[in-house]
Amino acid sequence: MKKNHDITVVGAGPVGAAAALGLARKGFSVALVDARPLQAPVDPAETLDLRVFAVSRASQRLLTDLGAWDHIAGVRASPYRHMSVWDAHGRVEFDAADVAEPDLGHIIENRVIQAALHERLRDSSVDCFTPERVERVSLEPDGAILSLAGAGRLRSRLVVAADGGQSPLREMAGIGVRPVDHEQMALVAHITSEKPHDETARQRFLETGPLALLPLADGRCSIVWSTTPAEAERLKGLAPEAFGRELTLASDGVLGELMPDTEVVAFPLCSRQAERYIDQRLVLVGDAAHTVHPLAGLGMNLGLKDVAELLSVMGRAVERGNDPGERAVLRRYERARAPDNRFMLHTLDGINRLFRSDAPGMDLLRGWGMRLFDHSGPIKREVIRRAMG
Template identity: 35%
Template structure:
């Protein structure tokens, strides 16, 4: 054995961070989950692979989310509602019609007025980027004052290599960093980050979106199908005010939704056959506007599309299990729906509220956040609701994307019948508001 001088350089051991809960994915669901789980009294690390600034700019995501009344209550309870409402448009009425291109809408329609189920609007339309900005600012507000760089970063769009935030020392955002691998055993879960660091925790919450790498790695299967439809999203400026009315116009290619935004603006979610969508998106402004107006109608006066256009492939999926040992699926990692009634994010926020409540109750009892009984309670609570919502949205899309005359006649009569039957109408309105079923405390606007 030879002895000699110590090597000049010895690589440092990779850093291991520890936390109660690791949230993988810092989209709208992951960031909301981080704030809610921290409120439950647990320490949280969020790992997001995309740097924050691009996700806060208009070109990243043109969608506008219809936050149902229940989701608004959750954001109220988390102290975020005022920030969202400052950039949001309340939905006061919902008007549903059936039609064909170039023909007048059927005279049989369905109209929901928010006043029929209470004083509050059906929900709030908020641009996704405003939701992201509000969530990042909430993290900033509760951040360690030494970390003011992040406030500047999210406001001026500069890219920083990594941002670490402390929420009363309980929430830390790591971005951009990808979770490369995870391992879960009886006592702990460990995630390996792409930069070589590791995170050791009690529970991993997968908020990593519809293609969820964590769900795949855990061997959780999905029931899934493709609608062969695309959701074309664009913002339209129009001459007359929309008065807070959301229009859902059913056309043979799929639903054409005109959703009220602030000012004389509306957001289109235009469902079209997937093979036709690329050509529509590529049209020049005049031709795109001409196609858009054939569907949009003239009720809001002259209208033109402004800003970028987006196209999203539409499909359905639901995970066969929502939990595994020390792992919970939340949001699009657990389920994905047709956006026919704008319920995908709302369903994910219901997951967040249920998981935070289960973890808060577990904390009070001194249980490990990865305790199988807590995870089983979360799964029981959320899976059935998700299956029901997914099936209803799937059925509606199939029913209303069908151009066969007998089907059209039946559904038009159905719309008119619901419009004239107050108890049935009220039932649908309560669904649209997201205020039906056993609600977690946060969805009722109550603290954890």
């Protein structure tokens, strides 16, 4: 494989893999570096991955353009046609039929998305350096040099950092982050339910945080239960039957009796926003640039929106004969994505805090607002369209 490229992407998760494929389709010579080997295709009979995402229509379009959607749909993807959001005082219902769409999105495992993109990478012009680790990066005015642990040096005109929330490349470049500690932990598991999920995504706001029940292709649900660290530790320590009883109660019994069907995994919740998205010959995408609260399942979609914008910016650079690593080119991407991601971070944090607030009368005000929005007609339909992308 050659060692000089137009663009090197570091990180082969769904966002990085999508970026590498898209940039190669734009005509750039692309290298992809990741510490793990490319993922093997997923057997439909395999156990479902615990990490799932609510994939929007906009993300589906990008995955279709990259040739990955048919692979994903051929393994498993669970459409959700309805969404129900409620707390003790109000409820909002969303339905795909309200906007004349077949569904609102799909619940898909991280592993399935990644495997489909990696399958496309194997058939592409992208040079994949996997497994391989970046030891140093040198960002110079005329290009970037990545020093790899085993393959020597890679030179390129631009480096795309898609190496996750703890991004080593971001740290090497000296780009700081602004954290938002939600003072919560999330519990994740797959569960069985007494009643069918009816292709409905559900989210109940509790005093300690939101509980999401997401429909899976095999009839089970995935849960993301955000709560206080102390409560998360207590719940995680319960026997499966006791955890199921607590979960059934927390969900208002909307799916009847619930029972965990996998281990229950806990992780802390902290949103981050990079202080800047670009540096000399470097651009951040996905979790390397931002992470948000999981209450709306937007993390993957925001990352793929980064990719779509980067591809648009790079496409214009090709048409104009610009160097893809020029700061003026990268600034166009940063101006488009940083404000949107910053807005989503603070909006989701605000919603989380609003529903946890115990200020006098706040519960009744929330209920009134939810009922008003649920009957808002055109406003609600526009929100659905925007959420779908």
